[in-house]
Amino acid sequence: MAQDMPDFSNVQDDSSSTAAKPDFSNVQGGSSSTATKIYEVVSGDSLSKIARREYGNANEWRRIYEANQDIVKDPDKIYPGQKLNIPPL
Amino acid sequence: MHKIYVVALLAALTLALNACGKKEEAPQVQAPTAAPAPVPAPSTAGVTVLSITLGNAIGADKQVTQVTDSFGKKDTIYASVNTTGAGTTPLKAKWTYRTNGQETLVNEASQTIAPTGAASNEFHISKPDGWPSGNYQVEIFVADKSAGTKTFTVM
Numbered sequence: 651m652a653q654d655m656p657d658f659s660n661v662q663d664d665s666s667s668t669a670a671k672p673d674f675s676n677v678q679g680g681s682s683s684t685a686t687k688i689y690e691v692v693s694g695d696s697l698s699k700i701a702r703r704e705y706g707n708a709n710e711w712r713r714i715y716e717a718n719q720d721i722v723k724d725p726d727k728i729y730p731g732q733k734l735n736i737p738p739l
Numbered sequence: 740m741h742k743i744y745v746v747a748l749l750a751a752l753t754l755a756l757n758a759c760g761k762k763e764e765a766p767q768v769q770a771p772t773a774a775p776a777p778v779p780a781p782s783t784a785g786v787t788v789l790s791i792t793l794g795n796a797i798g799a800d801k802q803v804t805q806v807t808d809s810f811g812k813k814d815t816i817y818a819s820v821n822t823t824g825a826g827t828t829p830l831k832a833k834w835t836y837r838t839n840g841q842e843t844l845v846n847e848a849s850q851t852i853a854p855t856g857a858a859s860n861e862f863h864i865s866k867p868d869g870w871p872s873g874n875y876q877v878e879i880f881v882a883d884k885s886a887g888t889k890t891f892t893v894m
């Protein structure tokens with residue numbers, strides 16, 4: 651007499667890890683140097699914006715302007731692709 | 740009279756030979772003039788990393804003031820990178836989370852520096868809602884070549 655085979659067709663696999671993948675999307679990073687830095691202008695930049703990003707103070711734009719007077723004749727006109735010297739504070 | 744001609748002829752011949760001899764002298768070698776020094780091209784090979792130091796505060800000189808490799812969840816984490824040499828080169832920091840056998844990119848930041856000698860550089864990261872506990876690493880690259888790593892933990 652043949653014995654009935656057990657039926658496992660409705661077994662459900664509920665395995666999962668309790669370790670959630672960490673989310674680093676809101677990490678804020680930055681950098682600075684005692685050496686002169688080189689910054690390549692991108693569309694939408696202004697000297698004030700660059701000064702705010704590099705020095706934390708938009709009013710320091712003149713420092714960047716004075717360090718780049720050989721290529722920046724008018725502080726209101728900078729162009730994508732220009733490479734500006736960013737002197738250390 | 741004939742004797743005088745012979746003497747005069749001999750004198751003329753001697754002068755001519757002397758003159759020829761002078762013409763055959765080796766030309767004076769000009770003192771070598773210094774070639775103009777070539778303008779040094781911007782070099783990335785001249786910049787090397789001397790040290791990488793971690794801490795949770797830095798001074799105006801970009802040096803870590805509180806050295807540690809163990810951080811709290813709300814800390815800003817600083818890596819101070821001292822370099823030597825001159826040139827224009829990108830300096831990059833790659834921060835990764837390395838826990839439970841997994842590696843997750845935390846942040847990458849790059850700055851192009853143009854030092855003329857020894858320089859201090861810093862990279863920093865922060866996370867407003869706090870760092871997950873675990874092991875982390877920062878790797879520093881000069882011109883896309885690894886220049887050293889430091890590991891740290893967040894408790």
